[in-house]
Amino acid sequence: MQKNDLIELTIEDIGMDGAGIGRYHGMAVFVKDAVIGDKVLAKITKVKKTYAYARLTELKEASPVRVEPSCIYARACGGCQIQHMDYQAQLSFKERKIHDSLVRIGGFDAEFITHVTDPIVGMEVPFYYRNKAQFPIGVNAAGETVAGFYAGRTHSIIPNIDCALGVSANKAVLETVLNYMNDCGVSAYDERTKQGLVRHVLIRYGFDSKELMVCIVVNGTRLPEEQVLIGRLCEIKGMKSISLNSNPKDTNVILGDRTKVLWGDPVITDALYLRDTADFKRLGEKTVYRISPQSFYQVNPIQTEKLYSLALEYAGLTGEETVWDLYCGIGTISLFLAKHAKKVFGVEVVPQAVEDAAANAALNGIENASFLLGKAEDVLTKWSHENAQERVDVIVVDPPRKGCDSKCLETMLHLQPERIVYVSCDPATLARDLRVLCNGGYELKKVRGVDQFGQTVHTECVVEIQKKHI
Incomplete structure (x- = not known):
């Protein structure tokens, strides 16, 4: 060949x-x-x-599962890798991906994994689900200012202001920003020359609150005639927060270190509802969160409610447990659990996230949740030494794609909680970490995929493991 x-x-x-x-x-x-x-x-x-x-x-x-993509940019854009596949076939692929990773990488028996795995939780509508979008701004070959997404494995912008995975407000915001730039002579950033002003437009939307946030990322510290842009953006329904983020560095990281509010509030709010895991209908209980431009908050809120409700079920809480939520972010899972536990501790390495988590606890009137800054293994070890008579009943982990740090896994095994709930966005690193935990005295009880990212190859998975009692 x-x-x-x-x-x-x-x-x-x-x-x-x-x-x-x-x-x-x-x-x-x-x-x-x-x-x-x-x-x-x-x-x-x-x-x-x-x-x-x-x-x-x-x-x-053509395959029987091949379909015509809903978006005309699907083939060129790097966002939707499998939009040309029937959605039920996408779900089947993701189930196999989880199963095969646990068998091939984790070394678990195939029949056993089939036995402990429940059907993947799909979406009712696998489009228009993202509450966050980050659009690069550039100039096309004709010299026109454009917004869109990068083509796969490139930094060439595919012009598209109405992504099929995003909310309808994205189009209105981007049209407003592009018109402002054209009318006021505001330049787009050029990655090759490092010149130009506007780099990205970040948009966040509260599915429950209907509140809208816009953050303009610039290669500088100010926007020319910013009141013109503010006035136009404020005409869009739901506008709650307009901010400017300064990022003058030569970097692929979207947000810089400094953000200032141009109009409105520094945050928007949104709520996640507890769901009945038998049919995934919403129950009355909800938790409200404050979300800033920098906050980590799951991009698919409808599926997140299902994911967190399953995590709560797998935790098996009776109201008497001490729970640790590692990699807690702004406290999304911690606060979901706190209403059903005696005490919850959240651990996070990002200072702003810890502050946001504490603010979110106060916002919900939750007094049995505390948030600690530091690496999970360091914070957990220190706490266990200072509270020798206290035990850790349940640990919940929701790590980044790279999975848990090896020292974090060692610390979890040392503390011997009764149950561990692992929420993962990468079946491969999940399988690797589960093998370590199961070799350390735990057994796999339940596995379930939750499709957070329709039209893409990515999927979330939630797993329950319990301590072996011999």
């Missing part, structure tokens, strides 16, 4: 980045825009020792 060879493939699986996978003489070939079941003609673009990459040149026979 060589570069530029044309080969015929039947697509059997999907890779981590959404590319279809077929086999040619035993070698895996990754083909972008192909779905499971497609028969394709593909042109080899790169050959490695054990695998190759190819470009789809002809769809010889």
